[in-house]
Amino acid sequence: MKFTVLGSGAGLPSKDRNTQSFVIDCVLEYNEYILIDAGEALQHRILHTHIKPSKIKNIFITHLHGDHIFGLPGFLSSRAFQGGEGIPLKIYGPRGLREWLETTFRISESTLNYPLEIIEVEAHMKIRLNNFDVHVLPLSHGIESFGYIFKEDDKIGELQTDKLREIGLKPGPVYGEIKSAETFTVDNTVYKSADFIGETIRGRKITVHGDTRLNSDEEYLNLIRNSDLVVHEATFLKNEREKAHDYFHSEVNHVLDIFKDINYKELLIVHISSRYTDEDIKEVSALLEGRAVIAYDYFELPIPRNVK
Ligand SMILES: [Zn+2]
Ligand SMILES: [Zn+2]
Structure with missing residues (x-):
């Protein structure tokens, strides 16, 4: 299993960073890619990878801001011509997603040749997907915004x-x-x-946040604790904690402060504003001292099974 970043940017695309899209590649385990968010030009990004659109069978949308969904109608339309004919697709996302998509398809007279199911989610809803329990995590972003916790089932240990x-x-x-x-x-x-029988093999846990202010509630931290991978935004990179809060976003050092005791394996910082230069990113990366990685487009992170 691996996590691929197709868009690591915030708000506006830049030459180097597209707006937000990620893929959890579980082709080897479950023969599918799980797509999270669909920033504009998503399908152009996919063309530069080995990802087959027909194998994207589940999409999770964090919130309905344009930098997270404007690539969706184009992708859905093209999927039919890229081997997706007849292969069902489910899209999970906040209220309003159905109306937006149906209106777009109706006015543009687009038709799909595969079954599409749109599921509007609510806070703390539980979704069963392959061998994953998916938990819908409510966030704080002014507009309704969610994170998704993907927890793979534990497996019985090896026979001794x-x-x-x-x-x-x-x-x-x-x-x-x-x-x-x-x-x-x-x-x-x-x-x-x-x-x-040896020790139980713990299933992998991947927590992906949508845009949000930081949350230090114990109840929330307990939900995301012990993740193999936590993906969190930091639209602000440079000591702009208050400003980040005012704009319903997060600042990178604050992310590290809040997450210091949640026992994650990897922390990936995404939703990077186009106003930061490469020099800025290098400077901030050096200060992270391995506690987190700042994502870039096409970044790939393997997520191995927890074998002891
Ligand atoms: Zn955004
Ligand atoms: Zn947003």
């Missing part, structure tokens, strides 16, 4: 074959049965299966 051999059990179909039974018997002795 050395220990099984020690009690005289040779490899065979019985090994598979041990994982699903509570106990098993060898030479009239009953054994507990759990004693022969």
Whole structure:
């Protein structure tokens, strides 16, 4: 599984940064890409990658500001001609998404040749997707804005074959049965299966925020705690904490302060304003000291399984 940034910019696109779009690539595990947000020119960005539009089967929209959705109608229309014919697509997003899309399609006389389901979400709604539980996280951005927490199911640990051999059990179909039974018997002795199974393999957890002010509530921090990857905006990079708050956005040092105890593996900073130069970004990156990475377009981050 990996996380790909197709647009790392905020508000206006620049030559280097497109407006916000991300992809969770789970083709190997679930044969699909999950798209999060659809900034303008999303489909042009996709053309520079190996992503197949027909394999985008679920889209999550954080909020309805233009820099997060203006690429959606074009992408949806083109998908039909890029192998998507007949392949269903679901789009999750805030209230108003359906009306906006239906109006756009009606007035532009666009028709899709695949089933499209639009699901308008609410705070703390739970969505089941492949082996993920998706939790809808309410944010604070003036307009209704959400984050999405993708939590993969935990997996039962590996069978400890050395220990099984020690009690005289040779490899065979019985090994598979041990994982699903509570106990098993060898030479009239009953054994507990759990004693022969390694530690549970924790499912991956990816938390992606839409635009927002920072939130330090304990209840919220507990929801995103222990994420393998946290994606958060920092429209402001330079000690502009109050200004960020006034504009319903976040500032990078404040993000680090708030998240210092939530035990994340990777923190990716996105939604970078086009007013910052490459020099500014370098300067700020150096100060992050590895606690976070500032995203750029086409940035890819592998998210390996939590095998101990
Ligand atoms: Zn935005
Ligand atoms: Zn916004």
